[in-house]
Every structure is written in structure tokens, then in C-alpha cells.
Amino acid sequence: MATEFLDGQLAELKEKGLYNTIRVLESAVDAQVTIGGRQYLNFTSNNYLGLANHPRLKAAAKHAIDLYGIGPAAVRTIAGTTSLHEDLEHKLAQFKRAEATLTLQGGFLANLATIPALVGDGDLIFSDELNHASIIDGCRLSKARVVRYAHNDPADLREKIRTNEYQRGLIITDGVFSMDGDIARLPELVEVAREFDLMLMVDDAHGEGVLGEGGRGIVDHFGLHGQVDIEIGTMSKAFGVVGGVVAGKQRLIDWLKQRARPLLFSSAMTIPDVAACSEAINVLEESDDLVKRLWANADYLKQNLRAAGFDIGATQTPIVPVIVGEAATAQAFSRALFDEGIFVMPIFYPTVPQGKARLRIMNSAVHQQAQLDRALDCLSAIGKKLGVIR
Numbered sequence: 001m002a003t004e005f006l007d008g009q010l011a012e013l014k015e016k017g018l019y020n021t022i023r024v025l026e027s028a029v030d031a032q033v034t035i036g037g038r039q040y041l042n043f044t045s046n047n048y049l050g051l052a053n054h055p056r057l058k059a060a061a062k063h064a065i066d067l068y069g070i071g072p073a074a075v076r077t078i079a080g081t082t083s084l085h086e087d088l089e090h091k092l093a094q095f096k097r098a099e100a101t102l103t104l105q106g107g108f109l110a111n112l113a114t115i116p117a118l119v120g121d122g123d124l125i126f127s128d129e130l131n132h133a134s135i136i137d138g139c140r141l142s143k144a145r146v147v148r149y150a151h152n153d154p155a156d157l158r159e160k161i162r163t164n165e166y167q168r169g170l171i172i173t174d175g176v177f178s179m180d181g182d183i184a185r186l187p188e189l190v191e192v193a194r195e196f197d198l199m200l201m202v203d204d205a206h207g208e209g210v211l212g213e214g215g216r217g218i219v220d221h222f223g224l225h226g227q228v229d230i231e232i233g234t235m236s237k238a239f240g241v242v243g244g245v246v247a248g249k250q251r252l253i254d255w256l257k258q259r260a261r262p263l264l265f266s267s268a269m270t271i272p273d274v275a276a277c278s279e280a281i282n283v284l285e286e287s288d289d290l291v292k293r294l295w296a297n298a299d300y301l302k303q304n305l306r307a308a309g310f311d312i313g314a315t316q317t318p319i320v321p322v323i324v325g326e327a328a329t330a331q332a333f334s335r336a337l338f339d340e341g342i343f344v345m346p347i348f349y350p351t352v353p354q355g356k357a358r359l360r361i362m363n364s365a366v367h368q369q370a371q372l373d374r375a376l377d378c379l380s381a382i383g384k385k386l387g388v389i390r
């Protein structure tokens with residue numbers, strides 16, 4: 001068989017302890033999940049606001065299925081689109097205080113759709129060295145040359161811009177960096193983009209529903225409406241559903257509708273996804289209660305982890321890295337927590353640098369104080385046993 005070489009590659013991953021086994025959840029995604037018939041406290045998902053199992057989103061999806069069925073059954077540019085999809089795009093534009101938006105099937109695809117539609121051969125992309133894989137892949141597809149600048153460093157970006165030749169240029173940054181939880185220095189990037197007449201794009205996957213007034217995202221957080229050319233977002237994280245979004249000027253969206261390949265050659269979000277996302281916006285427009293609870297929980301956890309002596313890096317968001325050093329320590333820590341009924345993923349090289357292996361604790365609005373306390377107790381006890389803290 002021509003695929004036999006994979007056996008060797010798989011064996012090698014297992015030997016190195018890099019083989020990833022995907023956990024199977026037997027319940028909805030919530031603060032608690034069921035795995036192998038047992039209950040676990042869940043600190044792994046991007047379900048920041050608890051919307052993945054929210055009664056209003058579920059009801060909206062069911063209702064929409066009764067009216068519109070399930071799938072779009074073809075690509076939108078050929079078979080037409082539903083009024084539900086259009087409504088969601090209008091609502092997203094209003095919510096994000098942008099001129100227009102386009103939805104795609106996911107945030108990953110939103111990057112693949114957008115970057116190659118804007119730059120190509122002869123152009124230059126300036127990309128933060130810690131940008132998400134979907135940005136990296138979108139850049140590759142574009143055939144533009146990519147220059148990586150030092151993480152969140154506008155001075156290095158300026159230097160790289162000055163020392164490179166290009167026709168058209170595009171700066172791309174994550175909004176919130178998902179392994180450290182730090183926030184892009186967007187106001188300074190806006191200045192650089194203006195100074196050199198470059199396009200600026202921010203991927204706000206972890207800021208959507210988290211940053212800004214009522215979860216309106218990083219552009220709202222910094223009050224930069226109309227000053228960032230391209231905002232990428234996802235409805236697969238805080239929105240609790242699945243889907244991607246591009247927001248910007250009407251001309252950007254008009255152009256993407258002509259040229260974005262994942263729109264032209266792949267079917268749209270399904271009806272229940274669209275209806276649930278629309279309801280997620282309704283929930284957020286009505287109240288910022290969930291966003292406030294998310295931040296209160298995150299602050300509580302961060303304060304107590306610091307007090308216990310853990311190194312939680314430079315996080316500014318509800319993503320909390322607990323940096324333990326070696327990959328083996330992170331893995332042992334995660335296993336010991338799992339034995340105690342707490343589900344936390346270890347992250348290590350090559351996802352983060354050598355010696356910076358960590359647990360990555362994802363907070364949500366729906367964790368109860370008692371659940372946070374239990375997690376903190378276990379983290380401290382195991383952290384001491386493993387010599388991570390004293």
C-alpha cells in the first residue's frame with residue numbers, strides 16, 4: 001500500500017509523545033462535560049460565553065429548520081442565498097459597527113477567502129510571527145511574499161517595512177494571541193499602516209464576544225472603528241456555533257463576493273448555524289451580563305493562580321496560560337488533573353517555544369465559583385507535587 005509510510009510516521013509521533021488522541025465528549029459543551037461516562041470540569045473549550053448550549057440559540061436553530069430546512073444545497077453565488085444569511089450579515093455589521101460583512105463557513109476559511117483576494121505575486125504581507133495557522137495558510141495561498149515581524153512589535157514592523165520593496169502591502173495580526181492571551185497593539189499598527197499606506201487586517205477570533213463593549217471585539221475595544229481595513233472573526237468561539245465573518249468597507253465585501261474562492265466554490269453555513277449565530281447576537285445586544293461574568297471569572301482565576309505562585313505569563317484576556325516549563329511536566333500535570341475530574345489541555349513545542357510548555361486554562365461565563373475553587377485547589381495541590389510551585 002502506498003500509504004504504508006504513515007505507519008512509521010505515526011509510530012514516531014507516539015515515541016516522541018507528540019501523538020494527540022482526541023477526547024470524545026458524550027454531552028453538550030458546557031462548564032461540565034461527560035467523558036467516558038464521568039463528569040469533568042471543562043477548561044478547554046472556546047465557549048467563552050456558554051452559548052454553545054444556550055436554550056435561546058437551540059430554540060432559534062430548531063425554529064429555523066422548520067422554516068428553511070437544513071442545508072444551503074449549493075454555493076451562494078450560483079444557487080442564491082437565504083434571507084437568513086443576509087439578515088445575519090446585516091446584524092453582524094451593526095453589532096461590529098462596520099459598513100458591511102460577509103459570512104463564511106469558518107474563521108479558517110475567512111482567512112483563506114480574504115488574503116488571496118487582496119494580495120498576490122509582487123505584493124508583500126507583514127505578518128506577526130505568532131499569527132494563527134489559518135493566517136499562515138491564507139498567506140501561502142496568496143503567492144505574496146511574507147515577511148514576519150517580531151511578536152507584537154510595531155518598531156520591528158516599521159523596520160521590516162522600510163527595508164523591503166513591494167507593490168501593495170498588507171499587515172496582518174491576530175487580535176488576541178491564543179497561546180499567551182495577550183492583545184495586539186492595534187492603535188500603533190493603525191499608525192504604521194497609515195504612515196506607509198498599507199492595508200491592515202486583524203483576526204479577532206479570540207476577541208469576538210470577549211473584548212469591547214458587550215463583546216464587540218478588538219476594534220471596538222480600542223475605538224478604532226473604520227480605521228482597520230479588514231476584520232476577520234469567528235462564530236465558532238464565543239458565539240458558540242460555527243462560522244466565519246469578514247467585516248469592513250462595502251467595497252471590500254463587494255470584491256470578496258466576486259473573488260473569494262471559499263465563497264465561490266464551497267457551500268454556505270447551514271440554516272441552524274445561521275439562525276443560532278443570529279440569536280447569539282440578539283443575546284449580546286440585549287445584555288453584557290455574560291461578557292461581564294466571563295471577565296469576573298477570569299479575573300478571579302488569574303488572581304488566585306498568581307497568589308498561589310504560578311507563572312501565568314502576560315495574559316490580558318480570559319485565556320490563562322499556566323507555564324510549567326517542560327513538555328513532560330505539562331503532560332503529567334494535565335493527566336493528574338484529569339484523574340481529579342478536571343479537563344485542561346497541555347500545550348508544548350512546537351505550538352509554544354521549548355521550555356515554555358504550559359496548561360492552557362480557558363475560562364467561561366458559565367463556570368460557577370465553586371467550580372473555579374475546586375479547580376484552583378487541584379491546581380495548587382498538583383502544582384506542589386510536581387514542583388511547579390512551592
Ligand SMILES: *Cc1c(COP(=O)(O)O)cnc(C)c1O
Binds near residue numbers: 237243
Ligand atoms: C480559532 C481561530 C481561527 C479558526 O476559526 P474557526 O471558525 O474555528 O475556523 C482563525 N483564526 C484565529 C486567530 C483563531 O484563533
